[in-house]
Amino acid sequence: MSETFVSFGEQGAQLTYGSYLRLPQLLDSQHLESDPPAHDELLFITIHQVYELWFKQLLHEVEAARDAMAGGLEGGRLWWAQHLLGRVHVIERVLVQQVDVLETMTPQDFLEFRQRLAPASGFQSVQFRELEFLSGAKDPSYVRRFKGLTEAEQDRLAGRLAEPTLWDAFLDVLRSFGLPAGSDEEVSASLRTAAHDRTQYAVVWALAEALLQHDELAAGWRARHVVMVERMIGAKSGTGGSSGAGYLRSRLPLQYYPLLWELRSEL
Ligand code: HEM
Numbered sequence: 001m002s003e004t005f006v007s008f009g010e011q012g013a014q015l016t017y018g019s020y021l022r023l024p025q026l027l028d029s030q031h032l033e034s035d036p037p038a039h040d041e042l043l044f045i046t047i048h049q050v051y052e053l054w055f056k057q058l059l060h061e062v063e064a065a066r067d068a069m070a071g072g073l074e075g076g077r078l079w080w081a082q083h084l085l086g087r088v089h090v091i092e093r094v095l096v097q098q099v100d101v102l103e104t105m106t107p108q109d110f111l112e113f114r115q116r117l118a119p120a121s122g123f124q125s126v127q128f129r130e131l132e133f134l135s136g137a138k139d140p141s142y143v144r145r146f147k148g149l150t151e152a153e154q155d156r157l158a159g160r161l162a163e164p165t166l167w168d169a170f171l172d173v174l175r176s177f178g179l180p181a182g183s184d185e186e187v188s189a190s191l192r193t194a195a196h197d198r199t200q201y202a203v204v205w206a207l208a209e210a211l212l213q214h215d216e217l218a219a220g221w222r223a224r225h226v227v228m229v230e231r232m233i234g235a236k237s238g239t240g241g242s243s244g245a246g247y248l249r250s251r252l253p254l255q256y257y258p259l260l261w262e263l264r265s266e267l
């Protein structure tokens, strides 16, 4: 009889599955506010923690895609930016689909622990706002409206407001192809040039489409989130102090790359 369970991966190293993945810390990070414990609060915490892990991964990928684009054609890494943005899209689809899991919670079950959550809310997700800023939608008023930020979180947001966005890096790509990108009019004309000569500007067009896809998927998340919110709390105001669904609906028209959307009317 041959040995079916061979010992491997233990060559002198101390590393284990649990220690590598820091499972003791990770699995000890779900602390319910409700007392007695509401059954669905664990799901609520888990979902949010999973979102924050994906947000961290998205920031990592979007930053790298931005830096690769900032090198322009000469940098030789535009293919990599395209590759990473493809990954960003797949993760963003997962983020939208994940709402389905949370919607297995009924409003009654949410209300069992909802009052314990105020004044906390998703509005205070620093990584979510970092992603908006890094993508191109910089709005400093959000930093002022944040309550209870640590100094480190304030610094992170200030850094995102100061650094180049994905859109800035895309403009570097246009320039590296000899396409003017000063004013909005110049950018629009350059986009039309690229759109009408996809042989010469194949990678420019592919990156423009990848940015548009990123924008569309972010809009898809906002739309999915507000419908879930209406299902859970109707027209009630939010624990974060906003009007709730009304506020969230006001954010639906946000576009990261309005010039890419306008281009559609001009083609
Ligand atoms: C029962 C489920 C949920 C409800 C009822 C809900 C409700 C709300 C409400 C009412 C707001 C507006 C701020 C306020 O006044 O509270 C908000 C904002 C927000 N929520 Fe949720 N939410 C839910 C789940 C989630 C999940 C799973 C995430 C994932 C991270 C999330 C992320 C956010 C973000 C990022 C904002 C700020 C949006 C913006 O400013 O554009 N929410 N949510």
Ligand SMILES: N[C@@H](CC(=O)c1ccccc1NC=O)C(=O)O
Pocket (backbone or CB within 6 Å): 048, 114, 117, 120, 121, 122, 123, 233, 237, 238, 239, 240
């Ligand atoms: N703002 C939600 C509560 C909520 O969903 C929430 C609360 C604390 C931490 C994250 C949350 N998620 C999204 O807003 C509400 O008003 O019911």
